[in-house]
Amino acid sequence: MDVFAALVAAAAALLACAYLAAGLARRAKLRRLIDKLPGPRALPLVGTTHHILGTPRNKLLNKIKELGQQYGPIFRMWLGSSPEVILTKSTHFEEIINSTKHVEKSDFYKFLHPWLGTGLVTSSGQKWHSHRKMITPAFHLSILDSFIEVFADNCAILVDKLARRAGGSGFDIFPYITRCTLDIICETAMGVPIFAQEDTDSEYGRMVNDVIELTVYRRDRLWLHPDFIFYNTPAGRRYKKSLGITKGFTKKVIQERKDALSGAVKPSHESSDEDRSFGLRKKKAFLDLLLEVSGKEGKLSDEEIREEVDTFMFAGHDTTATSTAWVLFMLGHHPEIQEKVYAEQAEIFQDSKRSPTMKDLHEMKYFDRVIKETLRVYPTVPFIQRILGEDVRIDGYDIPRGTSVTMSIFLTNLDPESFPNPEQYDPDNFLPERVLGRHHFAFIPFSAGPRNCIGQKFAQLEEKTLLSYILRNFKVLSLDSREDVHPIPEIVLRPEHGIKVCLTSRT
Ligand code: HEM
Numbered sequence: 001m002d003v004f005a006a007l008v009a010a011a012a013a014l015l016a017c018a019y020l021a022a023g024l025a026r027r028a029k030l031r032r033l034i035d036k037l038p039g040p041r042a043l044p045l046v047g048t049t050h051h052i053l054g055t056p057r058n059k060l061l062n063k064i065k066e067l068g069q070q071y072g073p074i075f076r077m078w079l080g081s082s083p084e085v086i087l088t089k090s091t092h093f094e095e096i097i098n099s100t101k102h103v104e105k106s107d108f109y110k111f112l113h114p115w116l117g118t119g120l121v122t123s124s125g126q127k128w129h130s131h132r133k134m135i136t137p138a139f140h141l142s143i144l145d146s147f148i149e150v151f152a153d154n155c156a157i158l159v160d161k162l163a164r165r166a167g168g169s170g171f172d173i174f175p176y177i178t179r180c181t182l183d184i185i186c187e188t189a190m191g192v193p194i195f196a197q198e199d200t201d202s203e204y205g206r207m208v209n210d211v212i213e214l215t216v217y218r219r220d221r222l223w224l225h226p227d228f229i230f231y232n233t234p235a236g237r238r239y240k241k242s243l244g245i246t247k248g249f250t251k252k253v254i255q256e257r258k259d260a261l262s263g264a265v266k267p268s269h270e271s272s273d274e275d276r277s278f279g280l281r282k283k284k285a286f287l288d289l290l291l292e293v294s295g296k297e298g299k300l301s302d303e304e305i306r307e308e309v310d311t312f313m314f315a316g317h318d319t320t321a322t323s324t325a326w327v328l329f330m331l332g333h334h335p336e337i338q339e340k341v342y343a344e345q346a347e348i349f350q351d352s353k354r355s356p357t358m359k360d361l362h363e364m365k366y367f368d369r370v371i372k373e374t375l376r377v378y379p380t381v382p383f384i385q386r387i388l389g390e391d392v393r394i395d396g397y398d399i400p401r402g403t404s405v406t407m408s409i410f411l412t413n414l415d416p417e418s419f420p421n422p423e424q425y426d427p428d429n430f431l432p433e434r435v436l437g438r439h440h441f442a443f444i445p446f447s448a449g450p451r452n453c454i455g456q457k458f459a460q461l462e463e464k465t466l467l468s469y470i471l472r473n474f475k476v477l478s479l480d481s482r483e484d485v486h487p488i489p490e491i492v493l494r495p496e497h498g499i500k501v502c503l504t505s506r507t
Contacts, residue, residue, distance in 0.1 A: 040067065045081075058496050061493075086406045088408045097384075102388055111219050114243055115215070155469035155470075166505045174321070174499045182196045190250065218239070322493060326375075327370065330425055344364060364468070384447050446459075473505065
C-alpha cells in the first residue's frame with residue numbers, strides 16, 4: 001500500500017513538473033517572439049509600465065505619439081509580465097480587424113462587467129455573435145428615422161439653455177452637450193425621458209457618470225484591480241452604490257415596459273409626462289425591439305436585455321457628446337470653416353427654424369467632412385484592443401495567440417502617407433477624390449469588420465442634428481488654444497477641463 005502511495009505521489013510530482021516545464025517553455029517562447037519586436041527597455045516585474053504610469057494623464061497622448069515615432073509602426077510594451085503589441089499602420093490592422101477569429105476584447109473590458117455583464121461591447125464568442133445578429137435590425141435606417149424627432153426635441157431644449165449663456169463672457173459647453181446626449185440615449189434606448197437638461201442634478205445621470213468615471217479610476221490603478229481591495233475602498237463603495245442605482249433603474253424600466261406590453265399596467269412615466277412618453281410618441285425604443293425579439297423567439301433573458309440596454313447607455317452618450325464638443329472646439333478656432341458650414345445650413349433650411357429631416361441630414365456634405373476631420377484629429381475612441389484568437393504574422397513578426405493587440409486609431413490618423421499634412425485641420429481631407437486613394441482602414445473612427453460600431457449611423461445622425469441646431473442659432477468662438485486643451489484618453493478621448501466657448505446669437 002505504501003509502495004502504491006509512493007508511486008502515485010511520484011507520478012503526480014512528475015506530472016506537475018512536466019506541466020510546469022511546459023508552462024515555462026511556453027512563456028520563454030512568448031518572451032522570445034515578443035522581444036523580437038522593437039520597444040522600450042523592459043525592467044524586471046514592472047516591464048515597461050513605468051513609461052506610461054509615470055506620465056501625467058494630460059501628456060499621455062504625446063507620450064504614445066513619441067513611442068510610436070520611435071518604435072513604430074509595430075512595437076511591444078510589457079505590462080508587468082503581459083505583452084501588449086501596438087500597431088500604428090492601417091495596413092497592419094487588416095488581418096485582425098477583418099477576422100472573426102479575433103473578436104475577444106482586452107482585459108480592460110472586464111472592469112465593465114459588473115455593469116454591462118456580457119452585453120455587445122464586452123461579450124465574445126457565440127454569445128456576441130448571436131446577440132449582434134439579433135440586435136442589428138434595431139439600428140435599421142427606418143428605426144433611426146423615427147428617432148430624429150427625439151434628437152430634435154432635445155436639441156431645441158439645448159438651444160434654449162444655451163441662449164441663456166449667449167453674449168456672456170464664455171462658459172464650458174461640454175456639460176450642456178453631455179446632458180443633451182444623455183437625455184437622447186435614455187429616450188431612444190429605454191423609451192424613458194429623464195430630463196437631465198431640465199434637472200441638471202438628475203440622480204440617474206449622476207450615477208451613470210459615476211460608474212463610468214470610477215471604472216476608469218480603477219483601471220488606471222493597478223492596486224485596485226483585485227475585487228477584495230477595490231470594494232473595500234471609498235471609491236469601491238461609491239461604485240457599488242452608484243451601480244446598484246443605475247442597474248435598478250434599468251430593471252424597473254424593463255419590468256414596467258414588459259407589463260405595459262402585456263397590457264397589465266400603464267408605465268408610470270407615461271402618466272407623469274404624457275407628452276414625452278414613448279407610449280404617446282408611438283415609436284419604439286431599442287428596449288421595445290429587444291423585448292419583441294425575446295418575446296417572439298424567447299431568446300433573451302431579462303438580465304440579457306438589461307445588459308444590452310445598459311450597453312447602449314454606456315456606448316451611446318459619452319461618445320457622441322465628446323465628438324460633438326470637439327467639432328465645436330475646432331469650428332471655434334476656424335471661423336472660415338464655420339461660415340462654410342453655416343452657408344450649407346442656410347442653403348438647406350433657408351430661413352426656416354424647422355427641425356432637420358433624414359434627407360436634410362444626408363445633404364450636409366460639407367458638414368460630414370468637418371465631422372470626419374475632427375474625428376481624425378480627436379478620435380473619440382483612440383484605441384481598439386483585441387486578444388488574438390490564433391497566431392498571426394504581421395510585418396514579418398510572429399505574434400502568438402492570446403496576446404493583447406492595440407490598434408492605435410489615434411496614430412494611424414496622423415500617418416503622413418494617408419494624410420500629407422497630418423497636423424493641419426483640413427476638412428477637404430475627406431473630399432471623395434482624396435478618400436479614394438487611401439487604404440480602407442486609414443480612417444476607422446467607428447472601427448471596422450465584424451466588431452465595428454453598431455451605433456455608427458445613429459451617432460452620425462444625432463451629431464449632425466445637434467450641431468445643426470447649435471450652429472444655426474449661434475456663432476461659436478473657442479476661448480482656449482489647442483495647446484491648452486489636453487485630450488485625455490479615458491474610455492473616450494475627452495477634453496481635460498471641458499470646452500470653453502463664447503456664443504453669439506445669430507438671430
Ligand atoms: C461618435 C460616436 C461613436 C464612436 C466614435 C463610436 C466608436 C466605436 C468603436 C471604435 C467601436 C469598437 C470598439 C472596440 O472594438 O473596442 C464601437 C463599438 C460599439 N458601439 Fe460605438 N461609437 C459611437 C457611438 C455609438 C452609439 C451612439 C452607440 C449606440 C447607440 C454605440 C454602440 C456601440 C456598440 C454596442 C458597440 C459594440 C459593437 C460590437 O462589439 O459588436 N456607439 N463604437
